[in-house]
Structure formats: C-alpha cells, structure tokens
Amino acid sequence: MTSVAVIGGGISGLVAAYRLRQRLGPDAVITMVEASGRVGGKLRTTQLAGDGVDVGAEAFIARRPEVPALLAELGLSDQMVAPAGVRPLIWSGDTLHPLPGGTLMGIPAGPESMAGLVDQQTLARIAAEPGVPLDWLPGSDIDVATLVGSRFGEQVVRRSVDPLLGGVYSGLSDSIGVRAALPTLAAALDRGAANLSAAVAQALPEPSPGPVFGGLRDGYGVLLDALTERAAATVLRADASGLSRSLDGTGWWIDPVGRVDGVVLAVPAPSLAALLSEVSPAASAAAAQIPLASSVVVALALAEGTPLPQNSGILVATGEAVRAKAFTLSSRKWPHLAERGGALVRASFGRFGDADIVDAPDTELVAAARADLETVTGLRVDPVDAVVQRWHGGLPQYGPGHLDRVQVIEESIGALPGLAVAGALLHGVGVPACVAAATTAATTVAEQMAR
Known part of the structure; x- marks a missing residue:
C-alpha cells in the first residue's frame, strides 16, 4: 500500500495532500503532520460580530489561473467574489494621498x-x-x-x-x-x-480586463474545509523530525510517521532547514538563509453608519508616528461584506524585525488599531467587536540572492527521489503561487514513486 507523508498543514500542505490523493487513489495512506492545533497555516476564517472574517490572507491574484481552477475542481466557483474597484490611499506626512498610479x-x-x-x-x-x-x-x-x-x-x-x-x-x-x-x-x-x-x-504589465484580485464570499475557511475533506489524510498534531532514507533504501523515514514511500515538505524555511540537515546539507544551509517576518492582524467590527473613506484601504509610509502599517477598509473593498451591514476594518502591524508590536498584549493591539484608525481617518471609532491574530514567522523575506537559494534547494532535493518541497519560500508568497508549488511537488513525488 502506497504511503506518503505531507509535513505542514498550511494551504501548501493541503493542496499537496489533495493532489496526491488524486494521483494515488483512495487506497493510498496519506499522513499530514502539523505542529499547530489547526490546519490552514496562514489562512484562517474566524468569527467577528457573528460573521466569518478572514484574519490571514483575504485575497488572491485573480489573473493567475491556479485558485479559480482549484475552486472549480472543488465545486466552489460560486464562492469567488471581486472587490468594489475603489482605490487605496497612502498616509504620509500626517495626511492622506491617493495611491500613485502607473x-x-x-x-x-x-x-x-x-x-x-x-x-x-x-x-x-x-x-x-x-x-x-x-x-x-x-x-x-x-x-x-x-x-x-x-x-x-x-x-x-x-x-x-x-x-x-x-x-x-x-x-x-x-x-x-x-x-x-x-x-x-x-x-x-x-x-x-x-x-x-x-x-x-x-x-509595467499590459492592461487587461477584469479585476486584479479575487476573494471568497465565505472566507478561505470554505477552501480549507473542501481540501481537507477531499485529501482524506490522517492528520497528526505533532512536530516532524528525523528525516532520513529508510533502511531498505526505497523510501523515507520521518518521525512520528515512520516509513513512507514519499514525503512533501511544506513547512517554513527554519523548519525545512532542520528537516534537511542530514539528508541535504546544501539545501538545509540555503533554507536557513531565508529569514521570516512576523505580523499581526486586528479585525475591528464598527458600528453601522461609520463613515469610512470610500477607499479600499490605507497604506502607511515608513517613519510615520502611527504603529499600524496598513488598514484594509474591508466593508468598502468587498461588496459582499458591505451587504452584511456595519463596517469592517483590518489593521495590520509588524514589518520585518518588529518583534515588540507582534508580542504586545491583545488589549494594547486593539487600542493601537483604534487610535491609529482615528488618526488617519479623523473619525471617532467605537468597535463593537475585535479579533487579534498573530502570524509569527508568517512570511519569508525574498532578499537579494533569494532565487539562488531556491535553486540550491530545488536542485538538491531533485536528486533525492520521493522527496519534494512546497511553500511560500519558493516562488511567491501569495496563495496562487503556493497552490502551484504544491501541485508541482505532489506531481513530482507521485511520478517518482510510480517508477
């Protein structure tokens, strides 16, 4: 019986498990190892004022084909929504400016x-x-x-x-x-x-018809649930370690799963470096050179009638007195959220190296989000509900030489049959790029195991 381990239960791991199930059939044993208490990684839909709201990624590039195609496969095409088409602003020099075009x-x-x-x-x-x-x-x-x-x-x-x-x-x-x-x-x-x-x-890209971005009417949770169901993987809530070739030389050994025929590694760069330290020192060293940035999303539900600007969001220039780096005016940006009534805003905190704000108490973060929103809009803000979501090590930093590091990882892993890597550390941090990388990884492992 064919067995595969998928290490990491974020969107990359879920897509990889789903693609493996498609390729290997219902009898394959697919085990997903996820250290946190939930699958979905940096995608999460939670409750705010009685409705679902995304507190991780909230959109995807609609002009890339991966997410629309995946939604169609899963019967979720009716979940796709487009933004209202309003433009964001920039807060700089204590005033608001239109986002520069062109x-x-x-x-x-x-x-x-x-x-x-x-x-x-x-x-x-x-x-x-x-x-x-x-x-x-x-x-x-x-x-x-x-x-x-x-x-x-x-x-x-x-x-x-x-x-x-x-x-x-x-x-x-x-x-x-x-x-x-x-x-x-x-x-x-x-x-x-x-x-x-x-x-x-x-x-500059050539102008093309249609919206640049898309979203999901009921949040990314519907996609995560569909992938989890269709992948039909056994989920182990544990840390993975001890990756090595199996004693018979035809598969892999990884704790806590044991022997498997193939492995997809869909984990952040530091975890990847640790897992590859014995089987591929070169790839491990390259992964260890990819730093991560942490951030926080504070979602605020405001009273109905709050006169938010008619814009999709407010980006904050570096060096301003406010602590937030951006605001998404979600109920202005997304018509389906506006239909719910009330006003919804997401405040984002934390840039690369900002540890203090990420680890601040919830009460401090909510107060900072409220105060900063009042500063940049000039409005009196009275939240009726708030949710704080921290993303520790949420995004890899694509520094100079990043593609060289990725090449080392992919070429080194390519020499190890039955092993592949997926995730945001490779060729893009957005959901479409993660879907593409996970599909490639799953296809590679399935084809190598069939030889």
Whole structure:
C-alpha cells in the first residue's frame, strides 16, 4: 500500500495532500503532520460580530489561473467574489494621498505619478534620472531600497515603495531583492534598459480586463474545509523530525510517521532547514538563509453608519508616528461584506524585525488599531467587536540572492527521489503561487514513486 507523508498543514500542505490523493487513489495512506492545533497555516476564517472574517490572507491574484481552477475542481466557483474597484490611499506626512498610479510596486516611470506625495526636489530628481548613467550588471541582485533610493531618492522608497512591498512581504524594501520580488524589472535591466525610469516603463504589465484580485464570499475557511475533506489524510498534531532514507533504501523515514514511500515538505524555511540537515546539507544551509517576518492582524467590527473613506484601504509610509502599517477598509473593498451591514476594518502591524508590536498584549493591539484608525481617518471609532491574530514567522523575506537559494534547494532535493518541497519560500508568497508549488511537488513525488 502506497504511503506518503505531507509535513505542514498550511494551504501548501493541503493542496499537496489533495493532489496526491488524486494521483494515488483512495487506497493510498496519506499522513499530514502539523505542529499547530489547526490546519490552514496562514489562512484562517474566524468569527467577528457573528460573521466569518478572514484574519490571514483575504485575497488572491485573480489573473493567475491556479485558485479559480482549484475552486472549480472543488465545486466552489460560486464562492469567488471581486472587490468594489475603489482605490487605496497612502498616509504620509500626517495626511492622506491617493495611491500613485502607473507604478511598479510603487516605483515610478516618471515624476507625474509622485506629484503631491514627494517634495519638489525629489520630483526634479525623478525627472532627471534618465540622464544619469545606470550601472547594472546583468544577473546581479540588490535590495529594492538601494536601487530605487540611489536613482529616485529616499522619499520614493519610504512613501511609495515600502507601503506596497510591506503589504506583500511584511517587510521593507531594504529586506527585499529586486530579482525575486520584481522579476520583470530585473529582466528589463538585464536587457540593457538605459535607466530605471525606462526599465519600469518596460516592466509595467499590459492592461487587461477584469479585476486584479479575487476573494471568497465565505472566507478561505470554505477552501480549507473542501481540501481537507477531499485529501482524506490522517492528520497528526505533532512536530516532524528525523528525516532520513529508510533502511531498505526505497523510501523515507520521518518521525512520528515512520516509513513512507514519499514525503512533501511544506513547512517554513527554519523548519525545512532542520528537516534537511542530514539528508541535504546544501539545501538545509540555503533554507536557513531565508529569514521570516512576523505580523499581526486586528479585525475591528464598527458600528453601522461609520463613515469610512470610500477607499479600499490605507497604506502607511515608513517613519510615520502611527504603529499600524496598513488598514484594509474591508466593508468598502468587498461588496459582499458591505451587504452584511456595519463596517469592517483590518489593521495590520509588524514589518520585518518588529518583534515588540507582534508580542504586545491583545488589549494594547486593539487600542493601537483604534487610535491609529482615528488618526488617519479623523473619525471617532467605537468597535463593537475585535479579533487579534498573530502570524509569527508568517512570511519569508525574498532578499537579494533569494532565487539562488531556491535553486540550491530545488536542485538538491531533485536528486533525492520521493522527496519534494512546497511553500511560500519558493516562488511567491501569495496563495496562487503556493497552490502551484504544491501541485508541482505532489506531481513530482507521485511520478517518482510510480517508477
């Protein structure tokens, strides 16, 4: 009887277990090992004021095919919803600004988009940037802050780029590399773009119809439940350890499961490094070099009639006095949430290296969310309910050289039959990227076991 262990019960592990069940059939023994008290990882739908609300990821890139296709397979296509189409704001210099348009993750192709957000000296620097020689070595990688700051100045970095990158990685542009986070920009630079303005213009995506993002009407919990049911895996609430080749040399041994024919590792980078320390020291060392950022989501249910701005959210520039890094005005952003009545806001705290705010007591976090929301909106905020969700080590930081580390991991694991890696540490932190990586890992293991 075929047996497989999936280590990690987040979205990557659940998708991998589901895909393995599809490939191996109903008689295969699939065991999922999850150290926490629940499956779903950084996706979670919980109750707030009597309704379900996502307190992890709340959206996915709808223009990628993975999530819509997965929902269709599971009979959940009717769960897909689109945002209202309203734009976010940026809080900078104690005032609100429209989010600049026509940028690549906040990096402008010219001064026009930055007008009002940065000072005149910075605007003049952006305008003059095409005349400044660019020294870029094809194939090289540096952090986004160094590249953008050296060409456009610090204000563009802290007021435009940091807020957007922080929303994706819970980090600053100082901790994020150009090549992994902005591959189209790196490609334009490699092709010989004469300056950063030209490279951004070349890297901007072509306009396409339809919403950029999608969500689930009843929250990600419905997807997690469907995957859990269809995977039909035995879930062990334990830490995994002791990964090694089985004594007969045809499979793997891992505690607490024992001998299995194949293993999918869908765990954060530090856990991956520990598990691979004996079977692949090179991959273990590469995984150990991927740091993690922690964050907190504070979901607030406000009284009906609270006049929130007609915007999807408010991003906070680096260096502002407020402690929150962003607010999602959920009942403005999502029509299906607005239909419930009341007002719903998610406050996000914590960037890479911010340990104090992540470990603050719930009462302090709720008070900070309320005070910061009042500061940036000018409204009196009276929550009727609140939920605090901490995400310790929630997001890997794609620093300079990240793709090289991933290549070492994948090539080293590729030489070990019946073993594969999935997760947000590989080729994207969003749900679609995790679904894609998990599908690849499960397919690889199933095919190798069939040989």
